[in-house]
Amino acid sequence: MMDTSFRIVPCGDDALRIVSGPGRVRHHLAQYLAGLTDWLEIVLGKDDVTVVFDVHVLSMAAARRRLQAQVSDLPELTGTGGQLHLLNAVFGGTSGPDLDAVAGANGLSVEDVIEAVCGAELEVDMIGFTPGFAYLSGVPQSLKSQRLATPRMRVPSGSIGIITGQAGLYALEGPGGWPLIGRVTEALFDPHAVKPFRILPGDRVRLVAERGP
Amino acid sequence: MSITVLNPGPQATLQGAARQGLRQFGMPASGAADPLAHAIANRLVGRSPDATGMEITFGPASFRFERTMHAGIAGAETEIRIDGVFQPPGQTLHVPAGATLSFSPFVAGARAYLSVSGEMAATKSFGSASTYLPASIGGHEGRALRKNDSIAVSEVFSAPVVRMPMELRFALSHSYALRAVTGPDWQEGMQDQLGPFFVTQRLSRMGVEVEGGLAAISVAEMRPSSAVLPGALQVTPSGRGFLLLADGQTTGGYPHILQVIRADRHLLGQLRPKDRIQFLLRSQTESEAALLAKQKLLETWLPGFRL
Numbered sequence: 001m002m003d004t005s006f007r008i009v010p011c012g013d014d015a016l017r018i019v020s021g022p023g024r025v026r027h028h029l030a031q032y033l034a035g036l037t038d039w040l041e042i043v044l045g046k047d048d049v050t051v052v053f054d055v056h057v058l059s060m061a062a063a064r065r066r067l068q069a070q071v072s073d074l075p076e077l078t079g080t081g082g083q084l085h086l087l088n089a090v091f092g093g094t095s096g097p098d099l100d101a102v103a104g105a106n107g108l109s110v111e112d113v114i115e116a117v118c119g120a121e122l123e124v125d126m127i128g129f130t131p132g133f134a135y136l137s138g139v140p141q142s143l144k145s146q147r148l149a150t151p152r153m154r155v156p157s158g159s160i161g162i163i164t165g166q167a168g169l170y171a172l173e174g175p176g177g178w179p180l181i182g183r184v185t186e187a188l189f190d191p192h193a194v195k196p197f198r199i200l201p202g203d204r205v206r207l208v209a210e211r212g213p
Numbered sequence: 214m215s216i217t218v219l220n221p222g223p224q225a226t227l228q229g230a231a232r233q234g235l236r237q238f239g240m241p242a243s244g245a246a247d248p249l250a251h252a253i254a255n256r257l258v259g260r261s262p263d264a265t266g267m268e269i270t271f272g273p274a275s276f277r278f279e280r281t282m283h284a285g286i287a288g289a290e291t292e293i294r295i296d297g298v299f300q301p302p303g304q305t306l307h308v309p310a311g312a313t314l315s316f317s318p319f320v321a322g323a324r325a326y327l328s329v330s331g332e333m334a335a336t337k338s339f340g341s342a343s344t345y346l347p348a349s350i351g352g353h354e355g356r357a358l359r360k361n362d363s364i365a366v367s368e369v370f371s372a373p374v375v376r377m378p379m380e381l382r383f384a385l386s387h388s389y390a391l392r393a394v395t396g397p398d399w400q401e402g403m404q405d406q407l408g409p410f411f412v413t414q415r416l417s418r419m420g421v422e423v424e425g426g427l428a429a430i431s432v433a434e435m436r437p438s439s440a441v442l443p444g445a446l447q448v449t450p451s452g453r454g455f456l457l458l459a460d461g462q463t464t465g466g467y468p469h470i471l472q473v474i475r476a477d478r479h480l481l482g483q484l485r486p487k488d489r490i491q492f493l494l495r496s497q498t499e500s501e502a503a504l505l506a507k508q509k510l511l512e513t514w515l516p517g518f519r520l
Binding site: 009011015022040042047050061127131189191 | 347497
């Protein structure tokens with residue numbers, strides 16, 4: 001059995017949050033809870049997993065007891081992470097309008113930044129915000145980057161944003177505040193596909209730089 | 214066999230059932246921003262609570278019925294006319310073929326719902342006909358309705374004329390008392406600053422920005438992202454609040470300090486700019502009692518509807 005002394009706190013009046021800390025334990029928890037039938041939604045956070053229950057069936061107290069019991073029965077963590085995706089990407093130019101600035105701020109060349117990002121195996125920490133938006137961890141901490149002071153109104157789908165330690169993949173076009181260094185050339189979200197979401201939590205990602213024209 | 218959009222107003226979309234189990238992929242529930250008003254509109258034409266209908270924002274708006282149908286309308290305060298003739302609110306309307314159904318600019322509330330005695334054609338996506346604009350899915354071509362759009366209506370039937378019971382008429386005003394429980398980022402000392410808040414001009418199906426209240430809020434640093442659900446009040450770095458609606462983001466990093474209780478959440482879809490909000494802090498037990506009481510009041514006339 002695992003150490004299951006996780007704190008469970010209410011998240012409003014129809015959801016509960018398991019504060020598990022970061023890392024793969026969240027994916028494990030979410031997968032385990034998805035196999036049970038009690039929870040309407042199971043949503044990963046950076047440090048937690050939140051479940052939504054049916055307020056017409058369970059009281060907060062009953063839901064909490066049930067979740068507590070399930071979590072204390074959590075089987076041992078197994079497996080070695082999800083599928084590995086190799087994603088082709090173009091960097092800089094109109095695809096990555098902030099690449100030069102990120103390189104400059106770090107005293108690096110553009111090639112150094114691309115190499116740092118493509119050299120790392122990234123892990124999909126969570127999917128959230130908007131459909132398919134992937135939060136990836138594993139970007140070298142030495143590469144500093146922070147949110148833009150003024151978010152862009154329109155970030156093209158496929159865009160790769162970075163803030164220190166992590167990358168974000170914009171599956172949909174929409175507003176966004178992460179500095180953009182490049183763009184994945186294949187669709188990350190296709191509502192008409194059999195598998196609409198290409199990347200799932202726990203998966204691993206390697207970005208492969210396509211040579212520019 | 215259709216309805217022609219003459220004027221959609223600032224935004225009109227087709228909305229049906231909420232999507233479920235997709236927040237793990239970043240996909241919100243969508244569906245009506247005010248599910249209660251949507252259910253009432255459907256009930257007026259004898260349809261199930263989340264049958265596909267039209268969500269109309271702010272008005273004015275107008276539609277031409279290309280064949281005779283019954284219509285049910287609920288939600289925002291607006292003057293409803295058929296070919297210019299004023300219609301009483303809260304009852305089934307008979308709309309003859311060729312007639313124009315119009316809504317005046319709404320005077321209270323932000324959204325009105327139009328249901329008809331037939332099936333409005335909508336594209337199902339992820340199990341629901343609800344339009345979700347950011348992903349261009351559901352509804353009519355995944356987008357808001359435009360002038361001259363034609364919404365096909367099939368399986369038209371004749372609905373008996375019914376009136377909504379007086380005790381179910383929730384009066385919409387410009388001032389709301391919204392009951393809320395504490396959110397995960399609640400801090401002691403906030404209980405004395407729960408209002409008034411005022412709705413700003415920033416408002417969509419994703420959420421409503423509010424300002425005021427919580428004058429001393431200085432906790433607006435980012436947190437590690439966690440799940441957020443409709444009804445969440447988050448505090449942004451600008452010191453304003455953001456209340457999430459049906460299309461709201463699934464995770465967020467701003468402090469989540471309050472959660473409007475399930476029983477009152479339907480009202481969020483009716484907030485309009487300058488509306489005044491006072492939050493009333495409730496315990497979990499009080500929230501459960503409030504839900505039971507409202508659910509009991511509603512279910513005699515709205516069978517199958519769940520707040």
